[in-house]
Amino acid sequence: MDKGIIYLDHAATTYVKPEVFEAMKPWFTEYYGNPSAIYSLGRQSKKAIEEARAQIAYCLGAHPTEIFFTGSGTEADNWAIKGTALANQKKGKHVITTVIEHHAVLEAFDFLRKEEGFEVTYLPVNENGLVNPEDLKKAIRPDTTLVSIMYANNEIGTIQPIHELASIAREKGVVFHTDSVQAIGNIAVNVKELDVDLLSLSAHKFYGPKGVGALYVRKGIKMESFIHGGAQERKRRAGTENVPGVIGMAAALKLAYDNLEDYNNHLGKLSSRFIEKVLERIPYVHLNGDREQRLPGNVNFSFRFVEGESLLLMLDMKGIQASSGSACTSGSLDPSHVLLAIGLSHEIAHGSLRITFGEKNTEEEVDYLVDTLEEIVEKLRKMSPLYEEFVKNH
Numbered sequence: 001m002d003k004g005i006i007y008l009d010h011a012a013t014t015y016v017k018p019e020v021f022e023a024m025k026p027w028f029t030e031y032y033g034n035p036s037a038i039y040s041l042g043r044q045s046k047k048a049i050e051e052a053r054a055q056i057a058y059c060l061g062a063h064p065t066e067i068f069f070t071g072s073g074t075e076a077d078n079w080a081i082k083g084t085a086l087a088n089q090k091k092g093k094h095v096i097t098t099v100i101e102h103h104a105v106l107e108a109f110d111f112l113r114k115e116e117g118f119e120v121t122y123l124p125v126n127e128n129g130l131v132n133p134e135d136l137k138k139a140i141r142p143d144t145t146l147v148s149i150m151y152a153n154n155e156i157g158t159i160q161p162i163h164e165l166a167s168i169a170r171e172k173g174v175v176f177h178t179d180s181v182q183a184i185g186n187i188a189v190n191v192k193e194l195d196v197d198l199l200s201l202s203a204h205k206f207y208g209p210k211g212v213g214a215l216y217v218r219k220g221i222k223m224e225s226f227i228h229g230g231a232q233e234r235k236r237r238a239g240t241e242n243v244p245g246v247i248g249m250a251a252a253l254k255l256a257y258d259n260l261e262d263y264n265n266h267l268g269k270l271s272s273r274f275i276e277k278v279l280e281r282i283p284y285v286h287l288n289g290d291r292e293q294r295l296p297g298n299v300n301f302s303f304r305f306v307e308g309e310s311l312l313l314m315l316d317m318k319g320i321q322a323s324s325g326s327a328c329t330s331g332s333l334d335p336s337h338v339l340l341a342i343g344l345s346h347e348i349a350h351g352s353l354r355i356t357f358g359e360k361n362t363e364e365e366v367d368y369l370v371d372t373l374e375e376i377v378e379k380l381r382k383m384s385p386l387y388e389e390f391v392k393n394h
């Protein structure tokens with residue numbers, strides 16, 4: 001890794017851990033048989049992906065036949081949502097999600113709404129980004145077939161009470177999906193304890209390779225196949241398997257589960273140090289998300305009188321790689337839908353910064369980050385006419 005760079009954007013992606021890369025390597029060059037082939041080179045690949053499936057199932061508390069490999073977290077979300085909504089549309093065309101979902105979920109619901117005539121209810125969140133279970137109870141109707149609520153938010157880190165929410169849906173016979181892409185690798189996710197029907201994950205968010213994910217589908221859930229073709233993934237998601245990818249995903253998940261407690265403690269310490277120092281040293285900041293119910297490595301601040309993009313560029317010049325927390329699709333100047341949903345004004349939402357820590361970050365890096373931030377925020381505020389006016393009036 002580049003020595004001059006401090007990487008603080010682990011919610012966007014992570015590097016592949018060396019152990020994971022080692023586990024993947026032979027499956028590119030040596031054992032390249034097609035898992036569908038009947039000769040030994042093929043059977044070897046088939047055996048390896050089934051072992052990876054069993055490993056992933058074991059970590060999640062699922063049965064191996066309930067794990068389906070996908071090409072990304074986005075694909076797992078799309079499949080879960082469109083696959084169940086379309087398969088159950090004779091029962092009803094009302095579906096429920098929240099206003100703070102990842103675009104992979106929101107756009108899948110948009111498709112159902114615009115192209116397939118579904119009605120979508122979007123649950124609100126409170127100022128910390130939490131869904132109120134009572135709101136879900138009230139929203140479920142006789143024609144509701146699906147609820148999708150994310151486990152942990154990618155921008156502000158808020159963790160939802162998924163078990164409670166899933167129970168409400170299941171009591172009414174409604175299928176419950178959770179996008180747990182941010183949660184996996186950060187908290188112990190167990191599908192049986194959560195009692196969910198569908199759950200998405202993506203390897204590159206927990207030190208595995210990019211371009212591979214999985215969907216847990218509880219036995220008996222009615223779903224359309226996502227990709228039609230060969231018999232792979234029990235005919236539900238055709239296409240020759242990404243053998244090195246799924247092996248890497250399984251290795252990364254096992255490492256994550258084995259080290260969860262230490263990892264959490266490490267990230268928690270860095271976040272607390274960062275939050276404390278920023279609140280102590282920089283005025284007019286707001287910590288976004290829930291103080292308790294949040295991912296240990298996620299910190300999202302809004303700095304008043306600061307423009308997020310400028311902040312990011314100036315941090316980059318100091319070697320710090322972070323995110324504006326706006327998950328802005330390039331070119332769009334709209335502030336994040338998540339920050340607006342928790343009640344921030346456009347102006348404040350624009351001055352947001354998302355820091356997501358990872359295993360290699362250190363306390364020294366946090367201190368350097370705080371020093372740098374203090375300097376940059378001061379500089380940017382000095383250039384802001386709004387700030388000048390605010391200071392004059394106070």
Ligand SMILES: *Cc1c(COP(=O)(O)O)cnc(C)c1O
Pocket residue numbers: 011012071072073074075077102104150152153154179180181182202203205211212213
């Ligand atoms: C990253 C992410 C996704 C998308 O996963 P990809 O594998 O990058 O497609 C979906 N949901 C959440 C919450 C994410 O953080």
